[in-house]
Amino acid sequence: MKIVMPVYEDVDMLDICGPYEMFRWAGFDVDLVAEAPGQVRFNRGFTFDVADGLGAALSCDALWVPGGNPASLSRIIHDHERTFLDFLVRQAAVSRYVCSVCEGALLLAAAGLLDGFTATTHWAFIPYLIENYPKVAIADGHPRFHLDGDRLTGGGISSGLDEALKLIALLAGRGAAEGVQQNTQYYPDPPVASLIPNAIKSPMPAVC
Numbered sequence: 001m002k003i004v005m006p007v008y009e010d011v012d013m014l015d016i017c018g019p020y021e022m023f024r025w026a027g028f029d030v031d032l033v034a035e036a037p038g039q040v041r042f043n044r045g046f047t048f049d050v051a052d053g054l055g056a057a058l059s060c061d062a063l064w065v066p067g068g069n070p071a072s073l074s075r076i077i078h079d080h081e082r083t084f085l086d087f088l089v090r091q092a093a094v095s096r097y098v099c100s101v102c103e104g105a106l107l108l109a110a111a112g113l114l115d116g117f118t119a120t121t122h123w124a125f126i127p128y129l130i131e132n133y134p135k136v137a138i139a140d141g142h143p144r145f146h147l148d149g150d151r152l153t154g155g156g157i158s159s160g161l162d163e164a165l166k167l168i169a170l171l172a173g174r175g176a177a178e179g180v181q182q183n184t185q186y187y188p189d190p191p192v193a194s195l196i197p198n199a200i201k202s203p204m205p206a207v208c
Contacts, residue, residue, distance in 0.1 A: 003031070004095070006034070006063075006065060008040070008068060008072055009035070010069035013043065015067050015157060019064060022165060023168070025183050026172060028168075031060070032050045032052070037051060037052060054083065057087070058091070061095070063095040063098050065104035065107050066102065067103030068103065070202075073103055073204065085107065099151075099152040102121060102122045103122055104154075109129060109133040117149065119139060121154075122156035122157070145166055152170075168180055
């Protein structure tokens with residue numbers, strides 16, 4: 001199985017590293033491609049190296065689009081050349097599943113890849129989706145992930161772990177996903193129990 005993950009400056013760390021670890025335990029190949037090849041900095045984190053750029057689309061089992069810093073998302077969304085968004089369109093056309101985690105859904109929506117689908121994202125960015133992409137329906141109840149046809153979208157940041165297990169189950173079967181759960185000892189039991197807030201406006205910057 002092959003997963004393609006396009007990354008960019010100030011991408012969210014767990015959106016990449018958590019699912020990457022799950023996919024690695026499933027025996028999947030993960031191809032990282034970068035908006036600018038070389039060193040890429042995680043959002044408020046360290047740098048990592050990505051050798052390949054946004055070239056020709058690669059036939060794969062899933063396109064996995066991570067979220068990131070709102071300023072970076074806005075820059076990509078409002079890029080007049082649509083470099084990143086057009087890559088998503090090309091890659092989605094040769095991918096069995098099109099996936100996003102956290103605010104990566106905003107990038108899919110901006111590329112037109114969620115039109116007519118029901119999707120989820122980080123709770124704080126749902127108002128932005130509703131206001132700017134009326135062709136995208138919002139999943140009820142802030143689910144950890146939501147599957148609609150070949151579109152698999154995840155909630156905020158840590159939701160990518162659950163979503164990755166769902167994708168593993170879709171591609172390799174429930175037994176494979178259970179094996180990954182066991183090997184990674186992913187049995188979450190957080191020491192707190194808070195409620196997801198209802199966001200009124202999103203952290204996306206205004207466009208001048």
